Amino acid sequence: MIELNIKTKEHFDLYLFDSTLYSDVPSDIDIAIIYEKSFISIQEVIEFHFELLNDLSTKSKMKIDTILLSKEKEIETKFLSNAKQKRL
Numbered sequence: 216m217i218e219l220n221i222k223t224k225e226h227f228d229l230y231l232f233d234s235t236l237y238s239d240v241p242s243d244i245d246i247a248i249i250y251e252k253s254f255i256s257i258q259e260v261i262e263f264h265f266e267l268l269n270d271l272s273t274k275s276k277m278k279i280d281t282i283l284l285s286k287e288k289e290i291e292t293k294f295l296s297n298a299k300q301k302r303l
Contacts, residue, residue, distance in 0.1 A: 221270065221303050224263055226251040228286075232300040243278040244271065246303075247294065252285040 223229050233245040248267070250260050264283060271279050282294070289295060 226254040229303040230300040232298045245280045248283050249289050
């Protein structure tokens with residue numbers, strides 16, 4: 216399993232999921248970015264996403280896959296409860 220030292224920001228929660236957690240040799244790094252849309256703008260979400268990808272690209276050569284979901288959409292789709300995940 217991959218261990219990453221990632222700094223998050225207020226109103227964002229980050230989760231590792233998929234092969235990142237259960238494979239000894241994952242093919243990529245899967246990260247769910249869950250944000251509180253009532254507290255931050257979509258521009259702030261995009262900026263944080265960009266910063267996160269830049270930071271991770273300096274730490275790993277692996278492909279990085281992300282999904283962006285508001286907390287409301289995550290609850291609606293039950294994304295985290297349907298995936299093996301670990302909060303960062």
